[in-house]
Amino acid sequence: MSIERQVNLVRALLALSSIGLAFIFCTMLITLSGKNPGEALFWLFYGGFSPALIPETFVRATPLLLVSLGLSVAFSAKIWNIGAEGQLYIGGIVAATLALYISGVPSPIALPVLIVVSGIAGALWALIPAILRAIYGINEVITTLIFNYIAIYFVSYLLNGPLRDPVSLFPETTTIPDNMWLPTVVPGTRLHFGVVLAFLIMTPIMWFLLKRTALGLKLEILGSGEKTAKYAGIESVRMIIIAMLVSGFMAGMAGGVEVLGIQHKMRLEISPPTSPYGYTGIAVALLGYLNPLLIAATSFFLGGIMNGSTTMHRMVGVPVGMAGIIQALIILFILLGYFLEEKLIHRIIGGLRKVEH
Amino acid sequence: MSIDISGLIFSAISLMTPVLLAGIAELLVERSGVLNLGVEGAMLIGAFAAFMGAYYYGDLGLASFIAALSGMVFCALFAILTVSLALNQMVTGLAMNLLAIGITSYLYRASFGWYVSPIPPHIKETLKPIDLGALSEMPVVGKLIFGHLPHTYFAIILAIFGWWLISKTGIGLKIRAMGEDPQVADSLGINVNLTRYTLLLAEGAIAGLAGSLLSIGYYNMFLDNMTQGRGYVAIALVILARWNPMLLIAASFFFSMVDALQLRIQALGLTYIPPQLALMLPYLFTIIVLLALGRKVRGPAALARSYKRQR
Numbered sequence: 001m002s003i004e005r006q007v008n009l010v011r012a013l014l015a016l017s018s019i020g021l022a023f024i025f026c027t028m029l030i031t032l033s034g035k036n037p038g039e040a041l042f043w044l045f046y047g048g049f050s051p052a053l054i055p056e057t058f059v060r061a062t063p064l065l066l067v068s069l070g071l072s073v074a075f076s077a078k079i080w081n082i083g084a085e086g087q088l089y090i091g092g093i094v095a096a097t098l099a100l101y102i103s104g105v106p107s108p109i110a111l112p113v114l115i116v117v118s119g120i121a122g123a124l125w126a127l128i129p130a131i132l133r134a135i136y137g138i139n140e141v142i143t144t145l146i147f148n149y150i151a152i153y154f155v156s157y158l159l160n161g162p163l164r165d166p167v168s169l170f171p172e173t174t175t176i177p178d179n180m181w182l183p184t185v186v187p188g189t190r191l192h193f194g195v196v197l198a199f200l201i202m203t204p205i206m207w208f209l210l211k212r213t214a215l216g217l218k219l220e221i222l223g224s225g226e227k228t229a230k231y232a233g234i235e236s237v238r239m240i241i242i243a244m245l246v247s248g249f250m251a252g253m254a255g256g257v258e259v260l261g262i263q264h265k266m267r268l269e270i271s272p273p274t275s276p277y278g279y280t281g282i283a284v285a286l287l288g289y290l291n292p293l294l295i296a297a298t299s300f301f302l303g304g305i306m307n308g309s310t311t312m313h314r315m316v317g318v319p320v321g322m323a324g325i326i327q328a329l330i331i332l333f334i335l336l337g338y339f340l341e342e343k344l345i346h347r348i349i350g351g352l353r354k355v356e357h
Numbered sequence: 358m359s360i361d362i363s364g365l366i367f368s369a370i371s372l373m374t375p376v377l378l379a380g381i382a383e384l385l386v387e388r389s390g391v392l393n394l395g396v397e398g399a400m401l402i403g404a405f406a407a408f409m410g411a412y413y414y415g416d417l418g419l420a421s422f423i424a425a426l427s428g429m430v431f432c433a434l435f436a437i438l439t440v441s442l443a444l445n446q447m448v449t450g451l452a453m454n455l456l457a458i459g460i461t462s463y464l465y466r467a468s469f470g471w472y473v474s475p476i477p478p479h480i481k482e483t484l485k486p487i488d489l490g491a492l493s494e495m496p497v498v499g500k501l502i503f504g505h506l507p508h509t510y511f512a513i514i515l516a517i518f519g520w521w522l523i524s525k526t527g528i529g530l531k532i533r534a535m536g537e538d539p540q541v542a543d544s545l546g547i548n549v550n551l552t553r554y555t556l557l558l559a560e561g562a563i564a565g566l567a568g569s570l571l572s573i574g575y576y577n578m579f580l581d582n583m584t585q586g587r588g589y590v591a592i593a594l595v596i597l598a599r600w601n602p603m604l605l606i607a608a609s610f611f612f613s614m615v616d617a618l619q620l621r622i623q624a625l626g627l628t629y630i631p632p633q634l635a636l637m638l639p640y641l642f643t644i645i646v647l648l649a650l651g652r653k654v655r656g657p658a659a660l661a662r663s664y665k666r667q668r
Contacts, residue, residue, distance in 0.1 A: 033463075141592075145593075150641055153640070322463055331452040331455070335445065335448060
């Protein structure tokens with residue numbers, strides 16, 4: 001076997017065993033809480049991956065995928081944008097508000113405009129942390145995190161105040177007219193055009209951007225160190241801002257697509273409280289090795305787990321906190337897998353060197 | 358509109374306690390080169406553990422101890438993953454926070470059942486301020502600086518101790534050295550992993566105690582995700598304070614002034630300032646100050662970099 005084959009085999013085995021271990025832990029927790037673990041896990045998988053519910057898993061995975069594709073661009077440059085959650089909210093509120101204003105415009109023109117504008121809104125929201133990092137050198141992790149709180153309070157203000165639907169009992173905008181809805185792709189399901197956009201259009205585009213363009217290479221060089229980037233003649237200030245804007249754009253677009261495709265209005269619960277898209281997307285991007293194709297697969301998997309946990313909660317009465325625990329454990333065990341992977345790969349390479357000598 | 362300034366300062370001193378406690382602990386950890394986003398989770402775990410302790414044992418001292426211990430266990434897990442196994446500190450921290458939210462909300466419902474309303478479980482007594490008798494009768498300042506919870510004085514003493522430790526002692530020099538370059542520190546015979554473990558365990562205990570203030574100090578109940586990003590705010594204040602413990606006291610105080618003002622605005626029920634915008638103020642303040650003062654701030658060079666010891 002070639003080294004590459006062996007390394008990939010090790011990776012695959014480790015990923016599977018990490019997920020397996022996470023589930024063993026969850027089984028123990030479910031048993032401790034006095035529920036039947038077999039039944040609970042059955043509903044978890046049924047809710048996430050049974051054929052009839054696969055379209056719903058794709059729907060759930062779509063905002064997750066858009067967010068994490070964008071983050072993979074920033075993370076390649078080691079720019080840690082943790083602000084996707086806020087950028088998603090800003091994209092969502094802009095899409096809903098604008099859709100209500102331009103509802104007279106024919107949908108083939110209006111929908112692309114709405115999607116792009118929600119992306120731009122998310123990008124602009126990422127601009128201040130980008131400038132703070134690129135020019136002042138302030139850690140973007142904290143600024144983007146704080147911007148999440150500002151965004152959510154701001155959107156909450158808008159939904160309780162000026163943009164609230166006057167007849168609704170909840171803080172939410174008026175439902176947008178149905179010519180502003182993203183069309184359904186498969187009749188009888190909620191599989192909307194946004195799913196196609198995320199999985200079949202944006203995933204290849206991002207893959208191409210990262211793996212086949214000069215920009216992708218420059219981002220990766222910046223990620224290996226600002227000094228290296230300087231020697232390579234890369235303007236790090238410009239690259240940092242581009243990386244932040246691209247990831248903000250994708251997160252904003254995720255919010256816009258969720259509003260136009262599923263919610264049809266902006267509400268505070270646009271991102272599930274137990275596993276917010278903006279934060280879960282961080283894990284997805286890293287678990288997918290910042291490779292858009294693997295990220296698409298990981299989004300689908302975690303989307304299934306998210307839907308499955310809801311089913312498990314409804315059918316067996318396992319408290320909703322369990323969803324968060326399962327996801328956290330999967331992330332931690334996969335991180336542990338990374339650690340073992342490095343050791344094993346060293347051993348494989350070391351072993352081959354010995355053979356050569 | 359009347360806002361009494363001394364009342365505002367009093368609440369600011371009281372409100373700054375949890376962020377100052379968590380902040381000083383995080384500051385020392387960051388000086389050693391570790392970024393622990395899990396401080397948010399440790400506070401939440403502390404808030405939950407303190408409430409459970411107070412609810413079932415009725416003893417606030419014991420509850421505080423349980424909170425510190427749980428925070429410590431939580432950060433010990435973070436230390437194993439990031440120091441011993443050298444996993445990515447940021448992802449581990451974020452995943453640990455997800456775990457903390459999940460575990461606390463899960464256990465809360467497992468203990469009190471699904472329907473916790475209309476009146477959520479609560480405790481009868483909360484933490485009491487220290488009674489200093491005659492001292493608080495002192496004119497002007499008496500009422501402001503006395504009559505706070507013991508935690509407040511502990512937090513300020515800890516910050517001053519932290520400043521002394523970092524800038525005046527040999528241990529502080531070692532901590533700073535490993536924050537700049539752990540490999541060099543290691544080659545000089547400094548035990549990097551042991552020091553980082555010690556600091557992280559201490560941070561867990563202090564952050565747990567900081568969290569306990571929320572559930573058994575300011576409130577008498579536990580709410581899902583009740584820390585509301587205060588741990589992240591503490592990390593931001595560490596940056597604002599340029600990793601200097603004395604400046605951290607000032608940063609926490611000014612942040613809490615805005616927070617106190619915000620609460621006052623809400624209490625006054627001023628209709629022209631919506632509550633959501635009031636809630637936004639402290640976060641906005643942090644960003645504005647970062648924009649105004651943040652030029653050329655440089656943290657420890659090795660911050661958030663995984664360090665694997667060469668054998």
